[in-house]
Amino acid sequence: MSSEPASHTIRLPVEVVVGEDVAQSAGSTISRHLEAKNIVVLTGQNSLTHHAQGVLNNLKEVGYIARTEVVTSSSVAEANRVLSAGYAFGAVVGLGGGKVLDVGKVVAHHRRVPFISIPTSASHDGIASPQASLIGLNGAHSMRVEMPYIIIADSKLIADSPLELTLSGVGDVLAKFSSVLDSKLAQQEGEYVGEYSISLAEMSAKLVFSNLESIVQLSKSGIRALLEALISNGIAMAIAGSSRPCSGSEHMFGHALNMLMPGKVLHGYGVLLGTKISLALHGADWRGVFEKVEAAGLPVSAKSLGVPPVFVERSLVFAHKIRPERRTVLSKGLTLVKARQILDEVKAY
Numbered sequence: 470m471s472s473e474p475a476s477h478t479i480r481l482p483v484e485v486v487v488g489e490d491v492a493q494s495a496g497s498t499i500s501r502h503l504e505a506k507n508i509v510v511l512t513g514q515n516s517l518t519h520h521a522q523g524v525l526n527n528l529k530e531v532g533y534i535a536r537t538e539v540v541t542s543s544s545v546a547e548a549n550r551v552l553s554a555g556y557a558f559g560a561v562v563g564l565g566g567g568k569v570l571d572v573g574k575v576v577a578h579h580r581r582v583p584f585i586s587i588p589t590s591a592s593h594d595g596i597a598s599p600q601a602s603l604i605g606l607n608g609a610h611s612m613r614v615e616m617p618y619i620i621i622a623d624s625k626l627i628a629d630s631p632l633e634l635t636l637s638g639v640g641d642v643l644a645k646f647s648s649v650l651d652s653k654l655a656q657q658e659g660e661y662v663g664e665y666s667i668s669l670a671e672m673s674a675k676l677v678f679s680n681l682e683s684i685v686q687l688s689k690s691g692i693r694a695l696l697e698a699l700i701s702n703g704i705a706m707a708i709a710g711s712s713r714p715c716s717g718s719e720h721m722f723g724h725a726l727n728m729l730m731p732g733k734v735l736h737g738y739g740v741l742l743g744t745k746i747s748l749a750l751h752g753a754d755w756r757g758v759f760e761k762v763e764a765a766g767l768p769v770s771a772k773s774l775g776v777p778p779v780f781v782e783r784s785l786v787f788a789h790k791i792r793p794e795r796r797t798v799l800s801k802g803l804t805l806v807k808a809r810q811i812l813d814e815v816k817a818y
């Protein structure tokens with residue numbers, strides 16, 4: 470039997486907008502909910518050149534005073550640089566990719582002001598989650614922050630972003646096939662994980678899986694399906710009060726791979742390979758999922774990711790140490806012999 474907590478707070482975004490060109494009217498959207506006049510807009514160099522002007526113009530039109538900061542890395546040092554900039558702001562807008570959004574979430578968290586997420590790529594579910602990953606978090610791979618107050622997901626920006634970033638987002642959603650199995654395993658062993666959050670994560674993976682072709686072709690409906698799935702995963706984490714339903718053994722494998730080869734493999738690609746391995750360890754039908762995923766053009770082996778075999782072996786053997794308190798199918802760890810056997814079985818090399 471699982472022990473249900475006595476109380477449980479769920480904080481959700483006040484508004485989520487998904488659609489074409491919605492970033493251009495970000496100021497109008499924000500002004501419906503936010504009285505603060507001073508806003509800091511964090512962005513990347515590429516977004517500053519290509520996307521920021523329309524957003525900044527609209528913020529100005531509706532009366533905001535917006536300062537712009539260019540984020541160059543997703544590190545604690547970068548968040549501290551913005552925090553010590555010496556001017557006041559009542560909200561943080563993150564306009565950019567994962568790096569920018571992570572720094573923005575942490576800056577907003579420390580200043581206790583709302584965070585507005587305007588992703589320019591859909592590479593992982595951080596676009597809508599109450600988690601942030603920064604380099605320099607004392608060994609932790611992510612920290613708990615507030616749920617974005619407003620999410621403005623512009624499908625045109627996503628369609629214009631590099632295809633591999635969108636495919637990485639697909640990988641991060643499909644990873645829920647495995648993370649929900651780990652969540653159910655933990656439930657059986659007494660951990661409280663809300664049913665609703667598990668169902669939401671599972672539904673996102675199923676929807677992206679059934680819309681795989683249209684997403685890979687970057688059709689309007691496909692991109693919208695991906696964005697909605699990524700946002701649903703963020704909401705599943707908000708409901709669960711942790712990343713639990715969306716991050717299991719496949720994420721530990723992905724994080725281990727990233728530790729061994731920092732920045733070499735996109736987050737969604739690493740966890741997707743982890744998903745194939747974890748599904749097999751759970752005794753689930755990994756072939757049924759991965760035949761279609763591979764046919765859609767996603768990388769599902771070390772070779773297709775350009776990762777030497779020894780790194781996938783080491784990542785799999787090390788993965789359970791990433792988050793030892795989180796019960797998953799990998800919790801007891803694998804010997805090198807067993808790791809090689811499973812990697813062979815799922816054609817992960």
Ligand SMILES: [Zn+2]
Nearest residue numbers: 593594641740
């Ligand atoms: Zn993820």
